[in-house]
Amino acid sequence: MPPALTRPGLCRVEQIMGTTITLDLADDLPPARLRELADDVFAWMREVDGRFSTYKPDSEVCRFDRGEVLLSEASADLRFVLEACADLWGATDGFFDAYATGRLDPSGFVKGWAAQVASDRLLAAGAANHCVNAGGDVRVRGFSPTGEPWRIGIRHPWDAMATCMVLAGTDLAVATSGVYERGRHVLDPRRGAPAGGLRSVTVVGSDLGVADAYATAALAMGAAGIGWLDRLTDHTHAVVTDDARQFHSTALPLTV
Amino acid sequence: MRRALFAITGLAASTTALVVLKGSPGATQVAQNLPTAQPVNPSGPGVDPSADPAAPAADPTGAAPKPSGTADAPTSPKPTKSSTTRPSGTKTTAKAPTAPKTTTKAPQSTTRRVTGPTVDTAEDYGYVQVQIVVSGNKIIDAVTLSLPSGGESDIHSGDVRNKYNGTGGEVVQKQSANLNTVSGATATSNAYKQSLRAAIEQAF
Numbered sequence: 001m002p003p004a005l006t007r008p009g010l011c012r013v014e015q016i017m018g019t020t021i022t023l024d025l026a027d028d029l030p031p032a033r034l035r036e037l038a039d040d041v042f043a044w045m046r047e048v049d050g051r052f053s054t055y056k057p058d059s060e061v062c063r064f065d066r067g068e069v070l071l072s073e074a075s076a077d078l079r080f081v082l083e084a085c086a087d088l089w090g091a092t093d094g095f096f097d098a099y100a101t102g103r104l105d106p107s108g109f110v111k112g113w114a115a116q117v118a119s120d121r122l123l124a125a126g127a128a129n130h131c132v133n134a135g136g137d138v139r140v141r142g143f144s145p146t147g148e149p150w151r152i153g154i155r156h157p158w159d160a161m162a163t164c165m166v167l168a169g170t171d172l173a174v175a176t177s178g179v180y181e182r183g184r185h186v187l188d189p190r191r192g193a194p195a196g197g198l199r200s201v202t203v204v205g206s207d208l209g210v211a212d213a214y215a216t217a218a219l220a221m222g223a224a225g226i227g228w229l230d231r232l233t234d235h236t237h238a239v240v241t242d243d244a245r246q247f248h249s250t251a252l253p254l255t256v
Numbered sequence: 257m258r259r260a261l262f263a264i265t266g267l268a269a270s271t272t273a274l275v276v277l278k279g280s281p282g283a284t285q286v287a288q289n290l291p292t293a294q295p296v297n298p299s300g301p302g303v304d305p306s307a308d309p310a311a312p313a314a315d316p317t318g319a320a321p322k323p324s325g326t327a328d329a330p331t332s333p334k335p336t337k338s339s340t341t342r343p344s345g346t347k348t349t350a351k352a353p354t355a356p357k358t359t360t361k362a363p364q365s366t367t368r369r370v371t372g373p374t375v376d377t378a379e380d381y382g383y384v385q386v387q388i389v390v391s392g393n394k395i396i397d398a399v400t401l402s403l404p405s406g407g408e409s410d411i412h413s414g415d416v417r418n419k420y421n422g423t424g425g426e427v428v429q430k431q432s433a434n435l436n437t438v439s440g441a442t443a444t445s446n447a448y449k450q451s452l453r454a455a456i457e458q459a460f
Contacts, residue, residue, distance in 0.1 A: 022437065136440040144436050151433075155440030162430040164437060178441030202439060230421055240428050247424030256431070 007145040009129075017049045018248050019112060025122070026129035026145045039125050041118045044211045045134070046116040051077060054105050060237050062217030065104040072233040079107050079112065082208065092217035093228075095188070100220075112137045112212030119208070138174040139208045151255065157200040164246065165202075165238055168255035173208035177201050177215035186219045197222030199242050204252065205235040367391045 008028035131141030153163030220226030236249035
């Protein structure tokens with residue numbers, strides 16, 4: 001571990017979307033440039049929050065839900081998100097349902113998607129080595145400030161201060177959905193009841209929005225979600241069941 | 257049990273109860289163990305989802321034994337307090353060893369079983385009850401005491417075991433070293449902030 005003051009890049013944490021957003025830029029760029037890149041990332045996250053928050057009555061998503069905004073009038077971002085949610089509903093046999101609570105709530109996709117877009121923009125802007133963590137959904141690219149692949153811990157489902165697995169990679173989207181923080185908030189949309197059987201689901205892929213939605217869907221499926229995840233060809237997974245058993249893809253980028 | 261209840265009531269009623277406690281030091285221990293046993297139980301896997309994972313006692317794998325050990329510490333002042341009100345000096349010394357006994361007992365029993373309450377998994381799935389065996393700060397075994405029977409859930413479990421290509425079945429462990437970041441369920445709670453801060457501090 002290098003001394004805190006000699007590492008290249010910049011690390012910034014802000015509270016947005018009702019959660020914690022952490023940005024770690026590992027490129028050795030001029031400080032002013034790093035600050036500019038970070039400003040852009042957090043400005044984007046605040047824009048997404050303003051547009052997609054289900055807690056802000058004047059957000060576009062709420063106005064659209066009340067019929068005050070027509071689909072034809074909606075922003076490109078909202079239309080993209082609605083389309084993505086519809087695709088994900090199909091891809092998850094209806095278990096990812098932006099209307100599961102009876103009203104439009106695409107949060108299960110939006111948080112991961114927003115971080116993914118932020119990461120894509122950083123890459124395009126020449127910051128190829130970074131880590132974006134949006135409330136536990138992680139997108140890493142390139143190498144960490146120490147020049148090694150990023151090391152991503154998966155939170156232990158019974159201990160907020162511990163992790164139960166460590167992943168490492170240079171191009172990973174890692175999303176975790178669990179019942180341990182906000183209770184059984186994920187509903188099985190087919191029964192309208194809280195999902196049971198799984199305590200934590202982690203999905204690893206290349207798009208954080210999709211990974212986030214898949215993790216939420218598998219959690220809603222309960223034990224059957226393990227088999228569903230197993231059949232995904234382009235994603236790997238790690239699951240912890242309610243009885244503290246751990247299941248993961250053999251191809252999961254685990255490290256020690 | 258009746259004795260324990262009596263002791264609790266007695267404690268609440270303060271000085272009057274000291275007479276009762278004097279007669280039954282064992283009951284005092286039972287009563288004082290209760291508060292430590294109770295927070296541990298809801299921590300059983302798949303239990304009350306609202307249980308704060310940050311609370312150390314509500315942690316089946318974590319440092320639960322230690323906090324319960326320290327939680328016993330406040331028990332020693334109680335007998336001391338009661339002994340000061342008592343005229344007999346011999347009983348003070350007889351009492352004092354009983355309280356530390358609880359404190360020494362906790363770290364000695366490195367392996368313990370914690371049983372979760374029966375939990376309704378969801379409608380149609382039935383009830384699940386799990387017991388875990390904790391050694392130090394690791395879960396060494398998890399036993400399912402009751403499982404949902406019949407219906408879809410059986411098919412699901414069978415599916416997982418027969419067709420699964422991944423690695424699985426081992427009890428979840430703790431692991432961490434030089435992390436850059438942590439992936440976890442979204443939280444607005446302090447627990448998340450603590451975890452995040454810990455990860456950041458560890459990383460830099």
